[in-house]
Amino acid sequence: MTPELNLSRDPAHIRHGSNIGQPLSRVDGLAKVTGRATYAADNNPPGLLYAVLAVSSIARGRVTALDVDAAKAHPGVVEVMTQANRPPLHADPDGKPNPFAFRFEALQNDRVRYANQPIAVVIAESLEAATEGAALLAPRYEAEPARIGLDADAAYVPPAVGMGSPAEERHGDVEAALAGSDRQITAVYETPPHYHNAMEPHAIVAEWQGDRLVIDTPTQGLVMMRARLAELFGIAPENILIRSPYLGGGFGGKGLMAGPQVLGILAAKMVGRPVKLVARREQLYGPFGHRSPTRQTLRLGANAAGQLAGIHHHARIATSSFEDFYESAAHLTHTLYAAPAIATTYDAVRMDTGTPLFVRAPGIAPGSIALESAVDEMAAACGLDPLAFRVKNYAEVEPSTGxxxxxxxxxxxxxxxxxxxxxxxxxxxxxxxxxxxxxxxxxxxxxxxxxxxMFAGQARAVIRRDGSGVVESGAHDMGQGAWTAFAQIAADSLALERDQVTFRAGTSDLPDAGIAGGSAHTATVGTPIHNAGAAVIAKLAELATSDQRSPLFGAGNAGVIARSGRLLRRDDEGRGESYADILARAGLDQVEGSGSGMPDPAAxxxxxxxxxxxxxxxxxxxxxxxxxxxxxxxxxxxxxxxxxxxxxxxxxxxxxxxxxxxxxxxxxxxxxxxxxxxxxxxxxxxxxxxxxxxxxxxxxxxxxxxxxxxxxxxxxxxxxxxxxxxxxxxxxxxxxxxxxxxxxxxxxxxxxxxx
Amino acid sequence: MNRFDYVKPATVAEAIAAAAAPGAAYLASGTNLLDLMKGNVVRPARLVDITGLKELTRIETSGNGDVRIGALVRNADLAYDASFAKDFPAVAEALLSGASAQLRNAATVGGNLLQRTRCAYFYDTASACNKRTAGSGCDARDGENSQHAVLGWSEACIATNPSDFCVPLTAFDAIVEIEGPAGRREVSLDALHLLPGRTPERETVLVPGEMIVAVRLPAAARAFAGHARYLKVRERNSYAFAVVSTAAGLVIENGSIREARLALGGVAAKPWRAREAETLLAGQAADARAFERAADAALRDAKPSGDNAYKIPLARQLIVRALQAAMQGTPARMPALPASPFSSVPGVLHDA
Known part of the structure; x- marks a missing residue:
């Protein structure tokens, strides 16, 4: 456990604020409705060129010909990047350096693995010229039969599902429980592929400044993306700046770096000028992930009174031909209803699609519609009201783990x-x-x-000589309101009013805010902000309580309270002084603290x-x-x-x-x-x-x-x-x-x- | 970019002259054409922008009571024209059930008549489509075709016409006024669109260079104003094309039907006028049995073209419903959710 966590759970010094819990309107709302908020594709650095993806119309096979000459001959086209001429990468796009690094296409060969896969990039002086250049490539293919659908190929048991959960998990003897049940149902539910369909398409504006790379792109994971790019381009992470102040929706689709972003950066490298690449709407249905289709078989057994005896939740899911990601659709069944025997199993098929990835409520969303439908069917079989049935099977402890x-x-x-x-x-x-x-x-x-x-995250907090505060963390606002919620936590962390605190987020040079995913961002970033504020207050308290000229001198053991920009003696709130006075007397311009947070393994x-x-x-x-x-x-x-x-x-x-x-x-x-x-x-x-x-x-x-x-x-x-x-x-x-x-x-x- | 000529004539005569060039296309507000161009589905060599032809923006009533709607009248302007909506309520309802408010504000009357099918295989240039490229085949025939035609289709093409507006127009005998290199002519709206047969690439009787300048609703269509509805079944409650739609109009005298009009949308390559059903209804008591017989007659020749057999019973039910709704009388006010089966539900209405 970090010292900051100790401090915040059992603080010697208390901070009082009232910003948390307030129904504030979005601090970025005005900028958004007046168009002043700049999304990635709104950036137009001098000398900008436009890149357009050419994508495959077959789902499996090889590209045998591209009419590069025709594209290059088109007025305005500057360059055509194909597998034959694209600049080298330092790491293999088909490599797997960590579980969050998913294989992607960056023109590494002539293979086509799914429809809408990028097969070339046309770079031009205008969007129109690049678009027409891409059309002129008129690709030819050697096509192989596409494998589409949950029966398209032999099913197998995946090595793991979700982010490492077992593909088979049994608690109790489900078969015996079902066999011995008075009431049994078996039902098969199907969900189709889903795409994120964020309003803002994926986009990148990339500029190389010598060895330094500056990019504007929407991302839910600044530091993770920076690390991946550093590895791919063989440069230090510090030499990459990613700016992502606003996302027009993420939903998991912008959680991880995707191939087209790498292609935008490669294009900028190739032409030595800044390049903008925006995926067209239909191009979003391929290289950016989607939710796997599912076919879920639910078997439930209950006694005559409607008490669940066993649940078996089996999910058939799909992944791509070249990558492993398995929608953990059955997993919620371990946590929800109190059945003595619960089993979840999976099998999977490979399809010629892009790799399915995280989509809002991964696993749980398709799993929930199947489980909740099945529970309703079971309630009906028992002659019980659906809510009464659920209450009857209320889990007082987590069913599978106890x-x-x-x-x-x-x-x-x-x-x-x-x-x-x-x-x-x-x-x-x-x-x-x-x-x-x-x-x-x-x-x-x-x-x-x-x-x-929650994930591991970091933040930095500063109190300046005038008593105002600055709090920084590379957090991500996908439209969910991170700018606002974190500003509220930041103000309370420093015991200041919200307008006295500047909150900075959205760039990769700020402290690591983890990833905005798993519904974890507020906890992931809120905790380190809270702790960074505590650290600053502790430093201010140390300055004051050890200074004989301060009214707080000697209050160390009793502790102090921070409230409204002042420190007060905990045992005598009449004695205190302002942050500004403390800093002025100490001759300091500012005092800074950092905070971190991570999940507590013991808890x-x-x-x-x-x-x-x-x-x-x-x-x-x-x-x-x-x-x-x-x-x-x-x-x-x-x-x-x-x-x-x-x-x-x-x-x-x-x-x-x-x-x-x-x-x-x-x-x-x-x-x-x-x-x-x-x-x-x-x-x-x-x-x-x-x-x-x-x-x-x-x-x-x-x-x-x-x-x-x-x-x-x-x-x-x-x-x-x-x-x-x-x-x-x-x-x-x-x-x-x-x-x-x-x-x-x-x-x-x-x-x-x-x- | 794909180079094309762009001209913006000031008169109809200039426009027709400009469109004589091979590969020319008229551009009104472009709500369909520009999408098709962006997708490389069509690549006109010349765009003749007719939005400057102010003479085509008027709604006029002529001496004989016919209403003449200029081809450039915006869908929303027509639907919200109080006098028009009062006289032709099912037409207004159909207009307001189409697309979205933004699209209706832009889209024109002439453009609506000439919008292309929404068959996904027509839009997907990597698919075979006899309509897009004559003789290339039809990938919809064995593809995803749950939304396709059940009437008037051929082995060459099973696409549907997506217009809502055209359905009541054909029911009420609208006339299309056409100007072209060979002069002016008129056709009934029913005769404007062609069934696919072996030439699905030919969608209308228009010849190159011809332009729709107006649509006329005959004075006689006002007789149906008191008993006219347009109903549309769709997979979401707004901003979706019809799975099936129906326009129904009745003239009721002493509780029985003096005259009936009936047309279907979403079922064929053209708005589908059900004349035999109309004949059956005339002179009958306005009751469920008569409506069901009419529906059966309207769908006698219907057959699935794929995974769409459900459309036939659905169309049958919708015809009965639309006739019942027409019988009950045109609502005093435009429903908040025009053409919706739920348009009668108070308390849950939203703007479409």
Whole structure:
């Protein structure tokens, strides 16, 4: 445990602030709505050239010819980069130096491994010239049959799933438990490939200044990306500056460096000028990761009273032909419902697609819609209300490990959510409710869950001679509100008002803020900010209490309190002085402290750490036409300490809308013959529009967690999706009496079923 | 960049002269054409920008009561024209159910009539598409075709026409006014679009250089104003093309149907007028049995072209629903969610 952590958990010196917990509006909001916020592609350094990717239209095979001459002959085209002439890299794109380094394409050979793979880069004086140059390349291929779909190839058991979880995990004898159950169900659920579809496409502006590389690119992991680039280009990390102040959505798609970013940097190297490369919308469906399709088989057994005896959750998933990433879709089953026997198993197939990677709520999102659907089916088999069934099988300790939860206010979520929704008026049988216009009405619910993570992070804090503060950490704002939440924590860490503290983030030369992922960023960055502030206050206290001229002289043992820019004696708050006075007397311009944070291994060993929630949904279904409309949603969540309730509510509502999307809309349609995605645009890859989003109520219940991290933060970025998708799917089943198990629920399914 | 000529004529005559060049295309607001150009689906050698032709931006009523809509009238302007929406409510409802508010503000009447299919294989230039490249084949036939045609398709092409606007227009006998190198002519909207047959690359009767200058709704179509609806089933509640849509209009006299109009969208390469169903309805009592018989007649020749058999029962149900809705009477106000099956639900309405 770091000294800072000791300090913050049992501080000799107390800091008082009230910024945490305030529903502040985004500090970057004005800049964004007035267009002053510069996203990566908004940068136009002098001498800029434009690079455009040429991408493959086959999914597997070789590029046999590119008409480079035609492209180069086009007015404005400066250079065409292909596998024949691209500058060398210091490391192999197909190498695997660490588990977070995923293989990528940087024109290392003529192989094509998926549709939309980059096969050349055209660099020109204008975007238009580069675009036309790319079209003129008219690639020829030697194509091999594409392997697309969950039955496209022989299935195998992957070596591990997610980030190293076992592909087979058994607690108790599931087969015996199922065999001995009074009630059993087996159901197979399918989810399609999903793409991140952030509003802002991946983009890079790269400029070489001698050996130094300066890039603007959206990333959820500045320092990790810097390390990867340093290795690939054979330069010191300090010689790379990445600027990423704003992301127009990340959702995991910008968590890791991707091939096109490397190609942008190589292009800049090749032409000796700054280069901008922006992926076109359809080009985002390939080299930047996606969510694997899943086919999940759930087997549940319960006794006649509705007590679960066993759950077997099996997931068939896909990865690419050249890389291993396995969506851990079954894993949440170990944490949610109290069954004495739980098993999760996986098998996988290789497909000719880009590598599936992290997409918002990896594993949990598709796993949750399947598990919550199956639990609903089991409740029905037992003749129980879905919520009553869940409460009956409430896990007081984590079912598979037997660990106590660090905190778990799920019961309160169930109670308060059901109350606000009016759940207990729900008829048990499906197809019992109609509105006055004759539409079928259904109510469904789901349990939300997401692990409470944090990563290692660092921060620096300064108090300046005028008493104001500066706090720095290379944090990432993906639109979730990091600029604001961290400014609030920073102000409290120094016991100053928010407008007295400058918060700096978003560049790779600041202290390492880890990665903005796993719903862990607030804990990952909040903890070191909190500790850096404590370190500065401790230094100021040391200056004052050891100085005979200070009214705080000799207060060392009693300690001091920092409040509103002043230090006060803890045992006599009438005696104190301002930060500015302390620094002036000491003849110092500023005092600086650093803080770090990391997960506490002992606490993680002892406790299961998860956020929870309960989501309730109402849908209406046209009985003749099969069209579905979500009309009401209520989500109650327990996620530890809430730094900014306004931002948190936005995150939760956004997650719940994503849940609607998963249940009713999202699907990448892949032609099984060509491997090309046929709806690679925001017109036809459906996500909910305003008319699909009903009145949504999201709120948090009180939850204090003394174990997850010093600030008690659990994270809210992903949990909103979980539970919600299942709640909508269950509501459709309750409305119609027909269970759709292939998501998204389509009009054709409900028409065929005679909705 | 892909070099093309760009001209912006000041008069219709100049535009037609400019478009005589081979490979010329008329450009109005470009909500479809520019996307197609960016995707290399079409590569016109010359764009004739007609947005300067102010004479095509008017909505006029002629002496005989016909309403003449200039080809450059914006979709939103037409839909929100109070007098037009009162007289032709199903047309206004169809317009407001299409695309998004931003697109409706830009898209023009003439452009809407000439928008291309949304078949993904047409847009994907690496796929075979007889419509895009005559004789190249049809990858939709054995591909992802759950949204494709169930009426009037051929082995060469199973694409659908995506327009909402055209569905009530064909139901109410709209006339298309065309100017071209050989002068002025008129065709009924029903005759404007062609079924694919063996030549799916030919989508309309327009010959090179011809321009739609106006669409006319006959005065007689006002007779349906009290009983006219457009209903559209879609996979999300706004900003989605129709899976199936229906325009229905009735003239009711003493509880029975004097005259009926019925057309379908999303089912064929053209807006699909169901004349036989109309004939069956005329003179009948306006009841469910009559509506079901009409629906059966409208779909008698329907057959799946792929994974889309569900569209046939869906269209049948939608026809019955639209006729029922028309029978109940045109709503006094435009529903907040135009053309939606949910448009009758109070309390949950949002702007489309």
């Amino acid at each position: 660990k106590p939860f660090s905190s778990k206010a799920l019961r309160e979520c169930y109670t308060q959510g059901a109350e606000r929704f009016g759940w207990w008026d729900r008829p048990l049988k499906p197809r019992m409710m109609r509105d006055k216009d004759g539409f079928l009405v259904g109510w469904g619910m789901g349990t939300a869950t997401f692990h409470a993570l 993680n060993e002892q406790y299961a750490m998860h956020s929870h929630g309960a989501v309730f949904a109402e849908v209406k279904v046209d009985p003749d036409l099969g069209q579905v409309r979500v009309t009401r949603m209520v989500g109650a969540f327990a996620a530890g300490r809430i730094i900014n309730p306004k931002l948190v509510k936005s995150q939760l509502i956004g997650g719940m809308i994503w849940g609607i999307s998963l249940a009713l809309h999202e699907e990448a349609v892949t032609d099984p013959r060509s491997g090309r995605i046929m709806n690679a645009n925001l017109g036809e890859y459906h996500v909910p529009v305003n008319a699909d989003v009903p009145a949504i109520e999201a709120f948090t219940v009180e939850e204090h967690d003394p174990f997850v991290n010093p600030l008690g933060i659990k994270g809210v970025g992903e949990i909103g999706i979980t539970g919600s998708a299942g709640a909508v799917a269950n509501a459709v089943a309750h409305a119609t009496g027909f269970r759709v198990r292939r998501f998204p629920v389509r009009i054709s399914d409900l028409v065929r079923a005679g909705a």
